[in-house]
Structure formats: structure tokens, C-alpha cells
Amino acid sequence: MSTAVTQDQAIIPDDIAKSVILPASYRDETGIVHPALKWLRENMPFARAEVEGYAPIWLATKHADIMEIERTPTIFRSGLGEPYINAVVDTEFLKTMNEGRRGLDTLANMDAPEHTKIKNVTASWFMPANVRKREEAIRAIARQSVEKLLSYDGEVDFVKDIALHYPLRVIMSLFGVPQEDEPTMLKLTQEMFGNSDPEHQRTDVPATPEAAARAWREAVLEFHQYFDKLSADRRANPTHDLASIVANAEVDGAPLPGSFVNGYYIAIATAGHDTTSATTATAIQQLAAHPEQLRAVREDASLIPGLVDEALRWASPVKHFHRIVGEDIEFRGRQLREGDSLMLMYPSANRDEDIFTDPFSFDITRKPNRHIAFGYGPHQCIGQHVAKLEMRILFEELLPRLKSIELAGPVSYVQANFLSGPKTLPIRFEAA
Numbered sequence: 001m002s003t004a005v006t007q008d009q010a011i012i013p014d015d016i017a018k019s020v021i022l023p024a025s026y027r028d029e030t031g032i033v034h035p036a037l038k039w040l041r042e043n044m045p046f047a048r049a050e051v052e053g054y055a056p057i058w059l060a061t062k063h064a065d066i067m068e069i070e071r072t073p074t075i076f077r078s079g080l081g082e083p084y085i086n087a088v089v090d091t092e093f094l095k096t097m098n099e100g101r102r103g104l105d106t107l108a109n110m111d112a113p114e115h116t117k118i119k120n121v122t123a124s125w126f127m128p129a130n131v132r133k134r135e136e137a138i139r140a141i142a143r144q145s146v147e148k149l150l151s152y153d154g155e156v157d158f159v160k161d162i163a164l165h166y167p168l169r170v171i172m173s174l175f176g177v178p179q180e181d182e183p184t185m186l187k188l189t190q191e192m193f194g195n196s197d198p199e200h201q202r203t204d205v206p207a208t209p210e211a212a213a214r215a216w217r218e219a220v221l222e223f224h225q226y227f228d229k230l231s232a233d234r235r236a237n238p239t240h241d242l243a244s245i246v247a248n249a250e251v252d253g254a255p256l257p258g259s260f261v262n263g264y265y266i267a268i269a270t271a272g273h274d275t276t277s278a279t280t281a282t283a284i285q286q287l288a289a290h291p292e293q294l295r296a297v298r299e300d301a302s303l304i305p306g307l308v309d310e311a312l313r314w315a316s317p318v319k320h321f322h323r324i325v326g327e328d329i330e331f332r333g334r335q336l337r338e339g340d341s342l343m344l345m346y347p348s349a350n351r352d353e354d355i356f357t358d359p360f361s362f363d364i365t366r367k368p369n370r371h372i373a374f375g376y377g378p379h380q381c382i383g384q385h386v387a388k389l390e391m392r393i394l395f396e397e398l399l400p401r402l403k404s405i406e407l408a409g410p411v412s413y414v415q416a417n418f419l420s421g422p423k424t425l426p427i428r429f430e431a432a
């Protein structure tokens with residue numbers, strides 16, 4: 001007989017569940033989200049949340065459990081639903097898109113064998129050796145960002161003026177998108193993934209859940225229109241950029257269908273910059289809070305990769321990914337049913353006391369640093385080497401030029417439960 005706990009015995013107290021699921025909680029991750037995640041790790045590490053307006057969902061908060069779920073993709077599926085959770089009203093809306101199949105044809109929505117074939121289209125392009133060939137081009141963008149920062153004469157909003165633009169320019173240059181189109185890309189990404197943040201919503205629609213879903217769709221359609229033109233150009237005039245690889249890809253002897261080409265672009269364009277900008281801003285915020293670590297990394301550039309990894313662990317800008325259970329199964333003493341949803345809480349895994357010594361301390365010398373901010377298993381982030389390279393280069397260029405950094409006002413955060421991080425980071429700095 002199964003000893004699995006019945007589902008109602010595993011229901012998370014409402015205040016804790018809301019603290020983790022509601023987008024508004026992420027405006028205060030330190031004060032609201034992290035204490036709730038710590039409580040869950042200690043008391044209900046794998047349990048069910050039933051928050052009004054959201055379908056019931058299992059929350060996985062331990063590093064080991066998340067890794068086990070991610071390494072078992074035949075049971076914990078990505079292709080049976082959207083990659084991140086939505087309020088019920090948005091989920092219903094998404095089902096009406098893309099001929100009722102799925103919101104977007106992107107890697108994060110697929111299972112093998114489809115996922116493997118589509119990921120292989122760009123897998124070798126994203127390998128470290130190929131990505132490093134872009135180092136000089138990326139360094140030139142980093143230098144421009146540093147000069148821009150220094151031009152602010154001692155005070156700047158590090159997010160709005162620097163961190164949001166640098167990764168966007170990097171990812172767009174890898175694609176081959178011209179610089180003048182970057183503001184459009186920035187706006188559309190924020191509408192898609194910061195869409196529960198009132199400041200990022202389209203202004204031409206009222207702020208109701210239905211309207212937010214409609215706005216999301218509008219943003220997707222605008223992306224499609226833009227990238228359809230880019231693809232047509234790269235088919236006519238192929239180069240070595242990422243857009244040429246995707247636009248001219250063949251899978252099973254046939255060209256990649258248009259919705260998959262666009263899905264690729266959208267995934268890379270969106271996944272590739274908000275995440276990195278949130279991590280970069282978090283690194284600067286933490287260096288402001290720890291002047292001794294700023295001094296150490298300025299004196300010894302070999303500490304920069306450690307800074308990048310610790311900022312990734314600390315920020316965990318991707319707050320969760322979503323899986324759907326493909327068959328009835330017992331997991332961690334709970335009876336899961338086919339179709340149940342799971343939320344993999346990366347910020348929690350990355351503060352797990354069983355994995356990290358003193359997890360609530362920011363320490364650029366932490367070794368080992370086994371964070372899973374890029375996920376794990378077959379869906380692990382395809383862009384991780386790009387992200388690490390561009391952050392390393394920015395800090396190599398920036399830190400020697402900054403003698404001191406301090407906060408110059410309150411920090412605010414994006415109100416979103418999927419991609420979130422600092423929205424404003426006012427700093428005062430002394431140039432070296």
C-alpha cells in the first residue's frame with residue numbers, strides 16, 4: 001500500500017503560498033519571498049500551494065529535489081504546458097493562441113525528441129569556444145557602457161542607465177539586429193515578462209488580467225512581425241550571426257517552420273537580457289554593500305568569475321520554471337497525479353542550507369558554488385556561456401574604473417514571479 005501523503009495534508013499555509021506565488025511579493029524578495037522559501041525548506045520542502053486565482057501547484061524548494069525533477073524529463077514534462085505559471089485567466093487566454101497548441105513554439109515548451117532536435121540547431125553556436133570568438137565585439141560594447149556610466153559624473157541609476165542596455169546590445173549584436181531597433185526589443189520584452197508589473201504594461205489597454213493577457217499577445221505578434229523580416233533578410237543574405245543560423249536551419253531535412261523560427265528568436269531575445277541585467281545590477285548592489293569585496297576584486301581580477309557566480313546565486317533572476325507531471329507517481333512521499341503542475345523554485349535552491357555554507361551571506365570567494373541559477377538537465381540554459389562571458393567582460397572593464405560605489409537611494413524591484421530583479425538601483429560612485 002502506498003504511504004504517500006494525501007494531497008490535502010500537504011497544503012501550504014495561505015500566507016506562505018502567496019508570498020512565493022504572487023508577483024507583488026517579488027517587490028520585496030528579501031523581506032517576503034526568501035523568508036517564505038526558508039520556511040518551506042524547513043517545514044514543507046515539497047508541498048502544494050492553492051492560491052486564489054492560480055491553479056493548484058506543487059512547490060519544490062530543495063536543491064536536490066529540483067535537480068532530480070530536472071533530470072527526469074520523461075515524467076516531469078516541459079511540453080505539456082507553459083514554461084512559467086500564470087494566473088488562471090491568463091492560462092485560459094494563452095490556450096487560444098497558436099492554434100490552441102501552446103503559447104509559443106520555444107525550447108522551454110518542448111519535450112524530447114522535438115526539444116533535442118530544436119536545441120541542436122544552435123547548440124554548437126552557443127558552446128564556449130564559439131561564444132569566445134565574440135569576445136572582442138562584446139568588449140567594445142562593454143567599453144561604451146563604461147564610458148556612458150562615467151559620463152554621469154558620480155551618480156547614476158545603474159539599472160535604467162546601464163544594466164538594461166548592455167546585455168540587450170550584446171544579444172542584439174549576436175543576432176545581428178541593428179542598434180536603432182533595440183528600444184523596441186526592450187519594450188516588448190518588458191511587456192512579455194514583466195507583465196504583472198504595472199509600469200511595464202502597455203498603456204493602450206486597461207489593467208485587468210484579461211487585458212494583461214491580451215497585451216502579452218500583442219507583444220508576441222509585434223515580435224513576430226519584426227523577426228519575420230529579419231529571417232527573410234538572412235535567408236537572402238546569410239552571415240555568421242545567430243539569426244542566419246536559425247533562419248536557415250533544417251530539421252529532419254525540412255526548413256524550420258516559421259513559428260519555431262520566431263519562437264527561437266523570442267526565447268533568445270527575451271531570455272538573453274533581462275536575466276543578465278538583473279544579475280549585473282545585483283552584483284553592483286552587493287559590491288556597494290560590501291566595500292571590502294569591491295576592494296578585493298579590484299585588486300585581483302581573477303576573482304571576477306567568482307563575483308559573477310555569486311551574483312547569479314544571489315539574484316537567481318529566473319524565479320522558477322514550471323513542469324507538468326506526465327504520469328501518476330509518488331515523489332518525496334507525496335502522491336502526484338498526471339497533469340499536476342510543479343514550480344521549481346531556483347532562488348530557494350540557491351539558498352539551500354544543505355548545499356551552501358552561510359547561504360544568506362554574499363561571498364565572491366565561495367567555493368564550490370553549486371548554484372542552479374541556469375537550471376539543470378536537458379533544459380539547462382543554452383545561453384549560460386554568453387551570460388557569463390558578457391558579465392565577466394563588463395566587470396573587467398568597469399571595476400578598475402570605480403574606486404567606490406554606494407547606494408544613493410532606495411532600490412525597487414520588478415513585480416513579476418518569473419523574471420525579476422532590481423528595477424531601479426541609484427548609486428553614487430567615485431571614478432578611479
Ligand code: HEM
Pocket residue numbers: 070107108109119171267268271272273275276279312316317318321346372373374375376377378379380381382383384386387
Ligand atoms: C543571468 C543570465 C541567465 C539566467 C540566470 C538564465 C536562466 C535560465 C534558466 C533557469 C533556464 C531554464 C533551465 C531549466 O529548465 O532547467 C533557462 C533556459 C533558457 N535560457 Fe537562459 N538564463 C540566462 C541567460 C540567457 C541568455 C544570455 C540566453 C540566450 C542568449 C538564454 C537563453 C535561454 C534559452 C533559449 C532557454 C531554454 C532552454 C531549453 O529549454 O532547452 N538565457 N535560462
